[in-house]
Amino acid sequence: MSKQSAGILLYRKIDNQLQVFLVHPGGPFFKNKDIGVWSIPKGEFLDDEDALLAAKREFLEETGQPVDGEFIPLKPVILKSGKKVVAWAVEGNIDHEIIVSNFFEMEWPLKSGKKQSFAEIDRGEWFGVETAKLKINPAQAAFIDEITKSPQQGEI
Numbered sequence: 001m002s003k004q005s006a007g008i009l010l011y012r013k014i015d016n017q018l019q020v021f022l023v024h025p026g027g028p029f030f031k032n033k034d035i036g037v038w039s040i041p042k043g044e045f046l047d048d049e050d051a052l053l054a055a056k057r058e059f060l061e062e063t064g065q066p067v068d069g070e071f072i073p074l075k076p077v078i079l080k081s082g083k084k085v086v087a088w089a090v091e092g093n094i095d096h097e098i099i100v101s102n103f104f105e106m107e108w109p110l111k112s113g114k115k116q117s118f119a120e121i122d123r124g125e126w127f128g129v130e131t132a133k134l135k136i137n138p139a140q141a142a143f144i145d146e147i148t149k150s151p152q153q154g155e156i
Contacts, residue, residue, distance in 0.1 A: 004047075006055035021124060023062055026104075026121055036138055067092055
């Protein structure tokens with residue numbers, strides 16, 4: 001069975017300009033990477049879990065801030081790894097300066113036998129649509145395209 005994640009694409013309008021909220025993965029592999037590695041806040045969930053509830057839980061775990069509003073389902077995407085990502089867009093606003101993420105542990109440096117703890121997300125940021133499409137994982141760019149072209153979004 002392939003893995004699946006659920007996530008939230010948070011958006012806002014500032015001076016009639018659409019902005020989306022993305023997070024940067026923590027840990028040593030992504031430390032110096034920028035283009036193509038950002039993501040919507042998301043995480044894995046099980047088949048017997050409600051995907052939207054999982055997406056809200058993951059948003060809270062990765063940002064330290066809850067999200068609520070009118071959730072708009074987006075078309076799922078498949079990452080290069082084969083993982084399916086289901087997502088919802090919701091209008092809202094959070095302070096990207098106070099991101100508090102959960103942590104994970106891994107052997108680092110590799111083959112050293114030493115375990116280190118890293119934040120799952122090391123930062124979050126608001127981006128305009130064009131910049132966001134460069135920074136986000138390429139498969140997830142479809143989420144941004146969908147909300148900018150969605151008839152149910154009106155003028156987004």
